[in-house]
Amino acid sequence: MMFRYRTRNPLPNAPRTRAPRRRLALLLACLAAPAALAGDPPDSPPSAPPPAWEQLTPEQREILIAPVRDRWNSEPERRQSMLEHARRWQELTPEQRRRARHGRHRWEHMSPEQRAQTRVLFQTMRGMDPEQRSALKAQWRQMTPEQRREWVERQRGEE
Template sequence: MNKTNIRLSFLLALGLLCGNALAQAAPAGNLPEWDKLTPQQRETLISPMRDRWNSSPEERARMFEHANRWKSMTPEQRQQARKGMRRFEHMGPEQRREARALFFKMRGMTPEQRQQLRNQWGKMTPEQRREWMDKNASKQDDMPPIPPPPRN
C-alpha cells in the first residue's frame, strides 16, 4: 500500500470511528454544538488526530495547513472536496496518476485555462493522453501526494 492509500484508509476509518462513537452517544438529530459535547464525545473525536499528530512530527505542518484551509472553505467547497475524494477513491492506479498530473498542472492556471485544458483533454485520444502524461507527469512526481480533505 502506498502512502496515499494508507492516508485515505486512515481518514476513512477515522471518519467511521468518530461517526459511530457519536451515533452511539447521541441520536443523530440530537448532536449538540462542540461546547455542549461531553468530555467523552470530545475525546472520541480528538484522540485519533492527537495520535496521528504525535506519531508523525514530519507531517504536522502539512496537517496544520490543511486544517486551516478546510476551516476557510465554504460549505459548498467542502462538499465539492468530499465529492472529489470519493471519486478519486474509486479510480484505478492509472486514472489516479492522470488525475494527479492534471491537478498539479491546473493548480497554477486561471479558471479559463483550466476549462480549456479540460476541453482539450476530453478531445484527446488515449495515445495523445499518454504523450501528455509523459510530458507532464514527471513534474508532479516530485510533489507530495494529494492529501484527502478532513472529514467535517
C-alpha cells in the same frame, strides 16, 4: 503556503502526490463515529442526528480526539502543517468543504492509471491561465483513452 504529503507512489515514474492518507483515515473515522457514538448498528438508518459537541460524554469526545492526539504526538515534525491545515479547513465555506470531500471521494475510486493521468493534468494546468485550462479540459474530453495515455507520456517526457 503549499503542503507536501508523504505518500507511496504506485507508479515509479509518476510525480509524487499530495494524497493526505492519514487525514483521510481520520476523516473517515470521524464520519463513521456518529453511528458508533449513537450506538446504532453500522447498517441501520440513523435514529437521530448526532448530539452537539457540548452534549457528548467525555468518552465520546475522547473517541473523536484520540486519533488526532496520536498523530500529533507521533509526528512532531508535522505539527505546524497540521495546525495550518486545520486553520485552512476552518476558513473554507460549506460549499468548498463539500467540493473537497467530493474530490477526495472521486480520487479514492480512480484506477491507478486515472490517478497518474490526474497528477500529470494537475501539474500541467498549474502553470496555465484560466483560458488555457479551459481549452485543455475541452481537448481532454474529446480524446480517446489511447490519446490520453499518449498525451500523458508526452507530458512526462517534457518534465
